[in-house]
Amino acid sequence: MGIADGAVEIRARGWRTLAALHGLIEAELERALAESAKLSVVEYTVLDALSRQDGWHMRMQQLARATALSASATTRLVTRLEDRGLLTRVLCAEDRRGIYTELTETGQELYRRAHPLHDEALERALGQAERRPELAPVVRALQQEIVPTR
Amino acid sequence: MGIADGAVEIRARGWRTLAALHGLIEAELERALAESAKLSVVEYTVLDALSRQDGWHMRMQQLARATALSASATTRLVTRLEDRGLLTRVLCAEDRRGIYTELTETGQELYRRAHPLHDEALERALGQAERRPELAPVVRALQQEIVPTR
DNA sequence: GAGCAATACTTGCACATGCAAGTAAGCCGC
DNA sequence: GCGGCTTACTTGCATGTGCAAGTATTGCTC
Numbered sequence: 001m002g003i004a005d006g007a008v009e010i011r012a013r014g015w016r017t018l019a020a021l022h023g024l025i026e027a028e029l030e031r032a033l034a035e036s037a038k039l040s041v042v043e044y045t046v047l048d049a050l051s052r053q054d055g056w057h058m059r060m061q062q063l064a065r066a067t068a069l070s071a072s073a074t075t076r077l078v079t080r081l082e083d084r085g086l087l088t089r090v091l092c093a094e095d096r097r098g099i100y101t102e103l104t105e106t107g108q109e110l111y112r113r114a115h116p117l118h119d120e121a122l123e124r125a126l127g128q129a130e131r132r133p134e135l136a137p138v139v140r141a142l143q144q145e146i147v148p149t150r
Numbered sequence: 151m152g153i154a155d156g157a158v159e160i161r162a163r164g165w166r167t168l169a170a171l172h173g174l175i176e177a178e179l180e181r182a183l184a185e186s187a188k189l190s191v192v193e194y195t196v197l198d199a200l201s202r203q204d205g206w207h208m209r210m211q212q213l214a215r216a217t218a219l220s221a222s223a224t225t226r227l228v229t230r231l232e233d234r235g236l237l238t239r240v241l242c243a244e245d246r247r248g249i250y251t252e253l254t255e256t257g258q259e260l261y262r263r264a265h266p267l268h269d270e271a272l273e274r275a276l277g278q279a280e281r282r283p284e285l286a287p288v289v290r291a292l293q294q295e296i297v298p299t300r
Numbered sequence: 301g302a303g304c305a306a307t308a309c310t311t312g313c314a315c316a317t318g319c320a321a322g323t324a325a326g327c328c329g330c
Numbered sequence: 331g332c333g334g335c336t337t338a339c340t341t342g343c344a345t346g347t348g349c350a351a352g353t354a355t356t357g358c359t360c
Contacts (some may be wrong), residue, residue, distance in 0.1 A: 011269070011272050011360070012269065061339085066313060068173035069317080072318065072339090095326070095337095143161060220347095221309065222309090222347075225311085225347085226311095
């Protein structure tokens, strides 16, 4: 087994590998972020996306894409973070249907605190994954990945 | 950007890529399986795992690992599938705490029907992903992946 | 073989999510 | 500038999930 399988089998196995790796990393991040900052992975993703955004604001829809969440889940996610004082909703002047979200000072501070812990957890998770023979090749591919320079 | 970033940035970007790819594939499979077989991705994963198992039975805990779900979610997942007549619970004789699950005839039939549709959807999703430059390298790595032969 | 910790599943409860329907604002043709 | 279609967000509702506590069974120690 492992040689003569058709492309279909290879793809299916690849997908199972991907799902396993994703699950492993997410679980580790979830644990680390919950403990250190009372954040879930999606919540961290929001802070991260906002902080990597020029001017630190982003529309709901962009946020929905960045988190791979539905529009309704995004609404409630933003509401949760707003209630905790980590970000604010700002109406956009140009298109009054749209709503920008911006990190507050508190949000930026929490992000700065959570960021290194997130990265450590990610490194740990990838380390664990590399020790599993089925996962190792994908982990290496991920780390080598070069972003197209233009 | 893309060259001089530290290992930390590379890992973080790799993780975002992985998450995006995972989300894309899962969404496509979810759509296809719901339409064709009224199955969610996890539900399909159960049928798939059971059908690839010798003797077609598996303990709850193995199932929990295969689906990356908690024990309680697994209980309810199995209950749902049992209620639909796709599998049955069988007490194990050796260890009476354990419970085996087995595909019923109906379950096997549904799996045979869903299997090719799942694989087509997966191929479609990977095709889409390959057309996105950020995702393409990982997709290729997945498909090339060779399982250790021993 | 009695007691007790560990393991395998189940159940109560709180909560995050998606879908579909609702509201509000832009856009377009006439 | 008035209908009508589209887009951006929000809300009601049903459902799947995790955590913690509960039950049953095993295995270990004395």
